[in-house]
Amino acid sequence: MSAELINTVYIIAAAMFIYGLKDLSSPATAVRGNLVSAVGMFIAVVVTLFGQEIVEYQWIVIGVVIGSLIGAITAQRVAMTSMPEMVALFNGSGGLSSLLVGWAALYGPEASTFTLITIILSILIGGVTFSGSVVAFAKLAEVMTSKAIVFAAQRLVNAGVLAALVVSSVLFVLDPSVTSPYLFTVIALSLALGIMAVIPIGGADAPVVISLLNSYSGIAACAAGFAIHNNILIVAGALVGASGIILTQIMCKAMNRSLGHVLFSGFGAAKTATVVEGEVKPINVEDAYLILESASNVTFVPGYGMAVAQAQHVVRELGELLQANGCDVTFAIHPVAGRMPGHMNVLLAEANVSYDQLVEMDDINPRMSNIDVAVVIGANDVVNPAAREDENSPIYGMPIINVDHARTVFVLKRSMSSGFSGVDNPLFFNDNTRMLFGDAKQSIAALIAEFKS
C-alpha cells in the first residue's frame, strides 16, 4: 500500500473522530458518535497493519491480546462510582504508550534535531502522565491517603527536578544514542516529576487533576505523532489535549481557583474561615416526609457523599414517588461535585434518572427561590453560603448552588463534621435548614417507606 493511500485513510479516520466528538453535544446522538469514533480507530489501525512493511507480527499479536483483555474486562466490570479511578488508569496507559513509542522511535532511522526534540518531548510528557496518573489512581482508590501531601521546600525540589529534566533533555538531543545515560535520566526524572506534581493535590481537587492528566495524555500522543511523522496522531492527540484543557478550565472556574493555585498549594493553608456558631435543627423522617409530601417543587443536590453511600438508586426512587405525587423534581449538579467532571450525572443516569431532569448550577440558581425543598445529599462545599458571604473563607468566591435561597433545605449528613476542605458551613445553622442525620441511603429508604405506607 502506498504512503498516499495510507494517509488518505488517516484523513477519513480523523474525520470520523471529529464527527464522533460533534455527536457528543447531545445525549441523544452520543452513542452513535462513540461508535463512529470507534470505527474510525479500527480503520486507522487496520490500514497501519496492512500498510507498513511489518516484519514481525508476533509482538503485535501479544500486545493486542493482552491490551484487549485488560481493557475489555475493566470496561465491563468497573462500577460507575469508580469511574474516576478508571479514567486515571486509562490516562496513565496512554502516557506509558507515548513514552514507549518515543523511546522505540530512537531505534528507527537516523533522526533530525527537530525529530529528536519531539521524541524527547514524547518521552517526557508520556512519563509525567504515566506516573502522575498512577498516583492519582492510588489517591482516588484510597490505596494511599487522598489528602494533600505537602512538605517544606516542595516547590524548590520540584523546580530542581524540572531544571535537571530540561538540562538532561538538551544534553541528550546534542548527543543522541539509545544507550545515552541522559536518556535514562530523562525517563527517571519525568516519572519523578509526575509523582511530585500530583502528591500535593487533595481529594477535593481531583476533578482538576484528572482533567489535566487527560489533557497531558493527548499532548503526549501529539508529541509522539511529531516523533514518528504521523498526522493522525497529531490530530487525535490535539483533540484530546484540547478536551482536557477545556475541562480543566471549567473545573478551575467552578472552584474560583487558578490552575497554579490548585497545582502548587495545599487547600486552605492561607486563610481561616470565620467560625460559625449556631444551633442545628434536626428533623426526623416522619416530619421530613410531611414536608416533602406537600411540596410541589423539589430539587436534589448530590455530592461525592451520595456516591460513597451508593444512594443514587434510592434517590431516583424517591424522585419518582415525588413525581407521582404531582411534584416537580430536578437534580441540581455542581460542576465539581464528585471526583471527576460529570461524575454525578453518570451515577444518576445509571440509576435511571431521565437526563432532562439533570440541571446545571447556572440554570437552577435563578429559580431557587421557587423551590419548596432542596435536598442536599453528601454535598458540602458546593452549597456552602460562606463562599458567597465570608471573605475570610478559603472557598470565598467559588460559585455555589444557592440552596439556602430555597424555602426549606434538608441536609442529609452522617454527623456534624466539616466537609473535605475542613470548612465550617453556615448553611447548617440557617433558619430554613433541617438536618436529617444518618446514612443517606438509609434515610432516603426510610422516606420511601413513609411514602409507600
Place this chain on the structure above:
Amino acid sequence: MEAVLLGMVLMLSIFLGFELISKVPATLHTPLMSGSNAISGITLVGALMSASMGVEMFANILGCIAVAAATINVVGGYLVTHRMLGMFKRKTTDGKAGVRR
C-alpha cells in the same frame, strides 16, 4: 518543511478541538473523558510501527508494551464509554407504572 506542515495540522486541530469540546454539555463530561481517552489510544498506530520494525529485540519489546498499553485505552475506552452512554435515557412520561401511594 515537513515540520511546518505538521505544525499547521496541529494548529488547526487545536482550534477545531476547542470548538467541538466546548459544545459538549456538562452532563456528558465523564463520557467525554473516557471517550477522549479512547481517542488518545491512537498512539496504537505509532506503537504498531515500532513493534514491527524488527531491528532490535529491545525495540520490539518496547513496542509490544506500547501496543498493549494503547490497546487498553482503545478497547477499554470505547467499551466503557458505550456502556455509560447507554445509561443516559430520557423518559417521556413522568411517574412510572407500578408506583403505589
